[in-house]
Amino acid sequence: MPVEDPTSIPIDPTAVGSARDGVVDNWRISLSSPDIDHDDRAAVDRVLCSGRLAGGPATEQLEQLASDTFGRPTVACSSGTAGLILALRALGVSGGEVITPALGFIATAHAIRAVGATPRFCDVDPETLCAGVEQLDAAWSDDVSAVIPVDLLGVQVPIDAIVEWAKHHDVPVIEDACEALGSRHGDSPCGAAADAAVFGFYPNKIITMGEGGLVSCRDPSLADRVRQLANQGRTAAGFSFEGEGYNFRLTEMQAALGASQWLRLDALIERRQHLADLYLERIEAIPGVVAAPTPTISGEGDRRSWFAFVVLLEDGRWRDPLREAMAEHGIETGLYFPSIATFAPYDEAPSAALPVTDQISPRMLALPLHPRLKPAQIDDVVATLEESLGRIRLEA
Incomplete structure (x- = not known):
């Protein structure tokens, strides 16, 4: 019996799920998705x-x-x-x-x-x-x-x-x-x-x-x-x-x-770069949020591979309600990354002062980014982000 192609399985656009161990479960727009082709x-x-x-x-x-x-x-x-x-x-x-x-x-x-x-x-x-x-x-x-x-x-x-x-x-x-x-x-x-x-x-x-x-x-x-x-x-x-x-x-x-x-590495990176550029253009106009620092690529041959697209919220207290609002619209987001020093196994580990980590980590939010993402979906993510964040800021 042939194995069903997971990319062809219809997803209920009204359903909200979760991603565990790389398996996407009913997200309308998932945080990440592997690009597996015929080859x-x-x-x-x-x-x-x-x-x-x-x-x-x-x-x-x-x-x-x-x-x-x-x-x-x-x-x-x-x-x-x-x-x-x-x-x-x-x-x-x-x-x-x-x-x-x-x-x-x-x-x-x-x-x-x-x-x-x-x-x-x-x-x-x-x-x-x-x-x-x-x-x-x-x-x-x-x-x-x-x-x-x-x-x-x-x-x-x-x-x-x-x-x-x-x-x-x-x-x-x-x-x-x-x-x-x-x-x-x-x-x-x-x-x-x-x-x-x-x-x-x-x-x-x-x-x-x-x-x-x-x-x-x-x-x-x-x-x-x-x-x-x-x-x-x-x-x-x-x-x-x-x-x-x-x-x-x-x-x-x-x-x-x-x-x-x-063999497709360059093409996959170029696709991510294109999608990240779309995000950068659209995020710029939204009050209360900025893209995470993006080092200038100035040298010939310099390249960033865009593993994830992360934004920084003006106030970290907005993050949980924003994630909930995005999830209600079927959009998965991620926490990239909490400070390792805050987790129980390492909260007593030796450490230098961490002013930047402590200030930035609670404000970080990862938005969907993967090669299968479409520009129209980025528009959807950004519109939902803007509407949800605007409401949260008014209620704060």
Whole structure:
């Protein structure tokens, strides 16, 4: 019996649902949606017909595509979180403190703690919402064993400056690039400068494998160590194990989907850029809300990959009633991102002062953005936002 194409399933426009684990449930306009085409399905089908479901040519193809993009060896793994753990372990981080921004997804802090280290939170630059040298320096302590700057919302950190700063302090840099695949400064793609850079492929990312990750490594020896750790400590040849490890392998089905989508990476980013431009034009005229800081793309070849489109409300107290109002119209919104330092596992973790994070995080609201979004839907989202926010402001 053929599997029904999920993109053809009619959705009741009056229904309001929720998105859990990347599955959209009855939203009229969803926050995110993977773009799966015929070639993607055919690639996965070829793997299923081959009988080789793990450790095969699809994984090799994906790793080669990534290595060609980043200009250095890259290893596939089961998720972005797994990639962060592998990078930390491969670089010898097993204790001390790891500086990372409080503004971002909690997985970064989880990975740090998973290897026996302690997250030490830093603030972000108000112009980029990413941590730079100034913020890392303000959070420095003598116990720091590594730093993990995070490329937030598709904006790449000033990685070259961070790498130079880290050399002075003799600590490795792991770039959490899970939200910025395809971003670049000039001829340098995101993921090409740090000791290791980690990418994730959850369904809301630029391209998806359902789940999955990649670790871009500074040299072949580090890549070999990452690969060994991801495969139960097994060496490249034979049934031999030289150390402990994990089952952080990627399946061939995931790799085939990822490799197929990789071939459309530029087109998918261009589509997101076009949709983001439409939002920027329309949001500008609405009182009480502005687009989150958008760094100027001025250099030749510079590109932002627009993982999400986030607005900042003038008053964070408006956010919950605004989300409820949008949901009543069948429009899904997201919280990108609460401060990690406010969550129970990390509310007592060491931290620098976080004035920017504390001021901006409660005001952040993510609007729908994905390649399947239509300009008319953006008009709908913006009109609903303007009407709902206007009413909320009058009632406040």
